[in-house]
Amino acid sequence: MSEQERRGEASVVKPIPHDTGGENECEHALTHIYEYLDSEMTPEDEQRMRAHVAHCSPCLAELSIEELVKKLVRRSCSERAPETLRSRIRQQLFA
Template identity: 45%
Template sequence: MTGDDCASALSRLYEFLDQELESADADEIRHHLAACEPCLDTFDAEEALKRLVRRGCSGEAAPEHLRAKVLSVIQRSVTVEVRKI
């Protein structure tokens, strides 16, 4: 494994954990994790953290004012760059 392989796999780790990748991309990461113990350790830790957060936060919805504030910040922070060719 090269550092580039690890960087690529880890940069898409959250998408992999959330099952947001195309099957070919998920297979690529799955294959990398099977062959790379340091990345597998990172995956295991992130997966455990995600389970812990899910368990601690399930059943409670955020107050509406907090949801509105978070959405407002997200909307303001999205930047779209348009380039003329």
């Protein structure tokens, strides 16, 4: 069944399963996390991302961390957040 056929059948937005025919949704989400945060995604991909994190707490956590890191980095004017900052945020979130 093609992606379109599947979508046509389902009128309700279904949670995206973690494994969709070979493509790993979590991998997809994490690969495109910066595009999402920078609003560089197509509306369709953005919706897909939102639908995924709504049902996947590891990816939602990762998204929250990156969002925080992005804010902090912007404030400190450096290009990329040091790994120490990332792990500090992670510790705060999961303490």
